[in-house]
Structures are given as C-alpha cells and as structure tokens.
Amino acid sequence: MTWHILGAGSLGSLWAARLARAGLPVRLLLRDRARLKAYEEAGGLTLVEQGAARRFPIPADLPSSSGPISRLLVACKAYDAEAAVQPLLHRLAPGAELILLQNGLGSQDAVAMRLPHARCILASSTEGAFREADFRVVFAGHGYTWLGDPLHPTAPDWLSDLEQAGIPHGWTPDILSRLWRKLALNCAINPLTVLHDCRNGGLSEHPAEVGVLCVELAELLRRCGQPDAAEGLHEEVLRVIQATAANYSSMYQDVANGRRTEISYLLGHACATAVRHQLRLPHLESLRQRLQAHLEMRGLPVN
Ligand code: NAP
Numbered sequence: 001m002t003w004h005i006l007g008a009g010s011l012g013s014l015w016a017a018r019l020a021r022a023g024l025p026v027r028l029l030l031r032d033r034a035r036l037k038a039y040e041e042a043g044g045l046t047l048v049e050q051g052a053a054r055r056f057p058i059p060a061d062l063p064s065s066s067g068p069i070s071r072l073l074v075a076c077k078a079y080d081a082e083a084a085v086q087p088l089l090h091r092l093a094p095g096a097e098l099i100l101l102q103n104g105l106g107s108q109d110a111v112a113m114r115l116p117h118a119r120c121i122l123a124s125s126t127e128g129a130f131r132e133a134d135f136r137v138v139f140a141g142h143g144y145t146w147l148g149d150p151l152h153p154t155a156p157d158w159l160s161d162l163e164q165a166g167i168p169h170g171w172t173p174d175i176l177s178r179l180w181r182k183l184a185l186n187c188a189i190n191p192l193t194v195l196h197d198c199r200n201g202g203l204s205e206h207p208a209e210v211g212v213l214c215v216e217l218a219e220l221l222r223r224c225g226q227p228d229a230a231e232g233l234h235e236e237v238l239r240v241i242q243a244t245a246a247n248y249s250s251m252y253q254d255v256a257n258g259r260r261t262e263i264s265y266l267l268g269h270a271c272a273t274a275v276r277h278q279l280r281l282p283h284l285e286s287l288r289q290r291l292q293a294h295l296e297m298r299g300l301p302v303n
Contacts (some may be wrong), residue, residue, distance in 0.1 A: 001158070002027050005073045006063070006084055008045060010129040011101050012075025013137040015167065017047035020056045022165040028060035029088070036062060039135055046136040053136075063087040071158065072098045078107035078265035079303075085111050092118055097156060099123055099147065103250075104183055104265030106272075121149050121156065124178045127168075144168045148175025174228070181229040181236075184217040187267045187284070188237045190251035191291045199252075201245025209283075210237060216281040220270060223277045255298060264303045267291060 002025040005016045012028075020026045028045070030036045039045075044057035063084070070093045076084045081102050096118045100108045103124075112120040128141025147159075147169055155171040162169045172178060188210060192203055203210055214234035221230035254261045271288045274281045292302040 001025070001070050003071055003073060003161070004029055004069045005075055006088070007031075007075035007080075008039065008060070008135060009075060009077075010131050010137055011125065011127070012073065013045050013047065013131075013135070014127065014129040014139055015073055015075065015101075016058055017045055017054075017056050017137070018165040018167055019161065020045075020058050021054075022161075024161055024165060026058050028058055029063050030060050031063075031084075033062065036060060042135040044135070048132060048136065048138045050139075063091075067091065068093040070096050072096065074098055074100050074102070074111065076102070077260070078102040078104050078262045079260065081107045082110040082114065085114060089114065095119070097121060097158075101125060102262075102265065104186070104262055104269055105179055106265045106269045119149060119152065119156075121147055122175045122179060123147050124175065124182055142168070144170065146170055146172050146175060146178050148172040148178075150176050177226050177229045180221055180224075180226045181233070183266055183270065184214075184221060184229060184233055185237060185240060186249075186251075187217055187270050187287075188213045188233075189240060190249040191263075191267055191287050193249045193252045194255050195287075195290055195294060199245065200241050200247050200249055203241050204245070210234075210241070212283045213287065216284045217270065220274050220277075220279060220281060220284070223279050224273055255295070255300065258298070258300065260301045261295065263288075263291060263295070268303065 003019050004027050005012050006029045008028045008030060016026050016028060030039055039060050044055045046053050046055045064087055069088060069091045074081055074085060098118055099121045100111060101123045108122050123145055125145040126143030129137050129139055132138050153173045159171060189200060193200060196202055214237055218230040218233045251261050267288050271285055295302050
C-alpha cells in the first residue's frame, strides 16, 4: 500500500526518504503546480545524514490529482493541516488511515472533525530535521516517535513498514498523555526562551518564573484528565533545560528566522483549555499575552 505524504518539508521528507530507501511505495503530495515544478527540477528529495547526501526520486503529484489514498502521512505545520487535508477528502478510500505528525494539540481534532469515517492516528516525535534548501533535508537529531489512536487501542499492521524503514517508534494506548506532556514542556520552556532571548540553558537564570509556570501547567493537566502527564513535570522541565542547555528552542528559531510559530497549538491551546475548564492560570495567561505582543512587534502572526 502506498504511503502518501502531504507536505515535503523537514519531517515529511525525513519519513519519505527512509520509507523509499526501504523499498516501500511512497508518493508526495505537494502544495501547488509551482512547488511540483520546483520539485521536478530538483530531481527528487535529498536527505543529508551524518554529512552524506542521497537523493530519492520519489514520485510526486498534487492533492487535486486523481487516485485513491488509503494511507496518508500529514506532515504540515499544525496551522496548515486542516486546510491541506481538505482537497484530499474526495480521494480517501473507505477505511483510510491518516497519521498526524503535528506538534501540540488542536490541529488533530480539527482534521478528525472533517473525516468522521477515516482513522486518525496521532504522533509525537522527538526526531529532529531541518530544511537546508528546498527539497533538501538534514536529519539533525535521532529520536523516537510515539503513535496512538485515542479511539481505538489496536495497533495498525503497517507498523512493520516503519520497522523496515528504520523509523524508531512505539505504539501507545495513551498518546494524548504524551502529547499533553510534550505540550506542557514546550509551554514551560519555549516562550520564555523567546522573551528572554536565550538558549534553553539561559532559563536556569529564571527559576522562579519556570517554577510557577510548571505549577499552573500541572494544575491544567490534572483538570483536563491527564494526571500522568502532570507527574514530575517541574523536574523534567529542569532536566530538559540542563540537557539541552546549548540549544535554541524551535519557537526561538522560528521567531529568529521570521517564521510563523505554532503558538495557537501550544501555549494558546493550553490557555484556551484552561478557560474552557474555568481554571484561572494568571502566569500562563500573562505569558501568552507577552508572547503575542512580542510576535506582533516582530511583524509575525499572533496565532
Ligand atoms: P516544515 O519543514 O515547514 O514542512 C511543512 C511542509 O508542509 C512544507 O513543505 C509545506 O510546503 C507543506 N505544506 C503546507 N501546506 C500545504 C498544503 N496545503 N499542501 C501541501 N503541502 C503543504 O515543517 P516541519 O518542521 O516538518 O514540521 C511539521 C510538523 O512536525 C510541525 O507540527 C512540527 O512542530 C512537527 N515537528 C517537527 C520536527 C522537526 O524536527 N522538524 C520535530 C518534531 C515535530 P512548502 O514547502 O510549499 O512550504
């Protein structure tokens, strides 16, 4: 069965190249004719791993072209996912499965609402990749991808494809807990690195600010039925700050490069969920407002 991959950016290309390298059928779905032409001119996708580049001439077409889709990896940013899936709806075969790679929460529900008859599998990945140039992606950090379906605990049979492709992964019955935990870690670290203009390690100079955010985030996680994700949150945040001290957070890099952030699906989602649960989290809310003001000042979208 063909792996259709929507979005040939960093993570989409990383998956596509490894699946194709393992001899599995892969097809890219690119945004529009101009992107398809640029892809054809590039002669395929290039993956750079440990300094060595290899090109994969993976076939590509447009979402609007014909042909049924049974398995779709959605590899767009969270803010693009729902609109990107829309033109594919008529192509989805009965029993189609989607794998949603988006960080944060909110976009997965938006996609699933449009597809009441398809299975949506959620992913949470710690792998790292970035685009060095168009259709040229660097595999920057080895990691692990958790997959799960909050509605059906049974693992799909195509996990063997991931095994074959060397994509480290695990199936979990509790993917929402993992996504919430990652979201909370992100909320406690990334916005502060933007506001303090520092690497992750710089936050060790702001222990009180980090601590109070962790208290509020843990309260939120417990209130929205994710007590496991709240367990030991502060300790893990401190561990991550230490272990990644020399790194710039993804949000920091987005802002520094003038790119739109995924704020609405991270801090924005946390604050909106608190409001829905009538929970007052003043420090988290103030963080959101300060971050939005900062983005506005830089001419970036605040959502
Ligand atoms: P990215 O490099 O910006 O790639 C996103 C891709 O989606 C781009 O190639 C973009 O096309 C494409 N796209 C957007 N709208 C589309 C549409 N309507 N039709 C077809 N393609 C469309 O983003 P990314 O870094 O791979 O991130 C994807 C998700 O994975 C994010 O939620 C991110 O937080 C998460 N994630 C990323 C990493 C990482 O290391 N990169 C790690 C963990 C999680 P164009 O090329 O035409 O712009």
